Amino acid sequence: MYTGNYSPEEINRIKKIIEIGESQKQIKQSFWDEINTPDVLKLKEKSDILRKDYWSINEKLREKIFIHNNNLSIYDSNYINLSIGICGSINSNLPDDIQELILISRERRDKYKSANDIYTKTLHKNIANLSLTVTPENSISMNSYGSTRWVFTEFYCSCKPFLILDICGCEVIVIQDIFPGKYCQTEYSITMSDLKNRSDYEIQTKKQNFLDNFRKELDPYGKNLHSAPFCKKPVPKPFENIYTLYAQTDSEEYGRTKRYLIIGCMTYEK
Structure with missing residues (x-):
């Protein structure tokens, strides 16, 4: 550690600050390791995979929508809102490939959300159980x-x-x-x-x-x-x-x- 022209008191104060910071990092890491049990890590892995699947199909849907909406006014009846991948009624007049992507996107989002909710709830339970120690x-x-x-x-x-x-x-x-x-x-x-x-x-x-x-x-x-x-x-x-x-x-x-x-x-x- 560079001490420069610091007084002994200032040097000791800086050392104490560094020691406290390192101790806090160790406490956080210890807790983080403790709550991430094998079961939690498996749930996280499943959630991450489903999230990637959802975002992959959602990106394809967004590209299709951008192309479809090109030169259309937002007031046009054929204009597609980007939120259609999450909610809202599906216009039966839309191209079949877009309707199919919308349904797949919603299905994958629901699967990801369900898996992520289970993972989060389990992780939070493990965090709460730290209080037992x-x-x-x-x-x-x-x-x-x-x-x-x-x-x-x-x-x-x-x-x-x-x-x-x-x-x-x-x-x-x-x-x-x-x-x-x-x-x-x-x-x-x-x-x-x-x-x-x-x-x-x-x-x-x-x-x-x-x-x-x-x-x-x-x-x-x-x-x-x-x-x-x-x-x-x-x-x-x-x-x-x-x-x-x-x-x-x-x-x-x-x-x-x-x-x-x-x-x-x-x-x-x-």
Whole structure:
């Protein structure tokens, strides 16, 4: 590492930043390896093959449509919308080869979508099940009452895989977003600022839609969501779905966030 004219304190700070970054990469890679079981990889392979089959026929269909639409106005009754490969009634006056490609394209899309849904659901289940490995040693417990920038900064710098975050009336289990790049968006997502907002009506509506689904995950555990004199043994529980949470650390500028995944909650038993 180039040290230049840095002071010993600055050098140590830079080294610490590099060490934390490497540790975070290792945590993400470890999780990614753990959730990609042989069954998941087989489902992904099948989904990828069906996706290629679908895009292959869809490209042929698009070429045919472009040629067919050449010199036609969009108001012409014979004009074909590109979305015809997904939905809409098929004009029986279209050339037979285009009608056939439309039907094949829709069939292959349905097969791909079905396979991809199965793959995604299985992958997400494996991610949620990571919560079963939470221990006091590999987690850090925080509350969301004050600055959540500080909370997520502490989580990042702790180099621990799990954050136990007291929010929404329970202790949720949070991990760093382990998907590479812009791999996927979960079905349910919210920003930390929206989750804590109590005044903006539009945000409240969005927040309520998120919480309606989120609280269904908590209903089965009732009073066991909090420690009590006769219920002190912590037991992590995976959620049916995983939830994307956008939050800031001290290193993010205004408007920028990091992605996290809420994968389960803590319960307490006798």
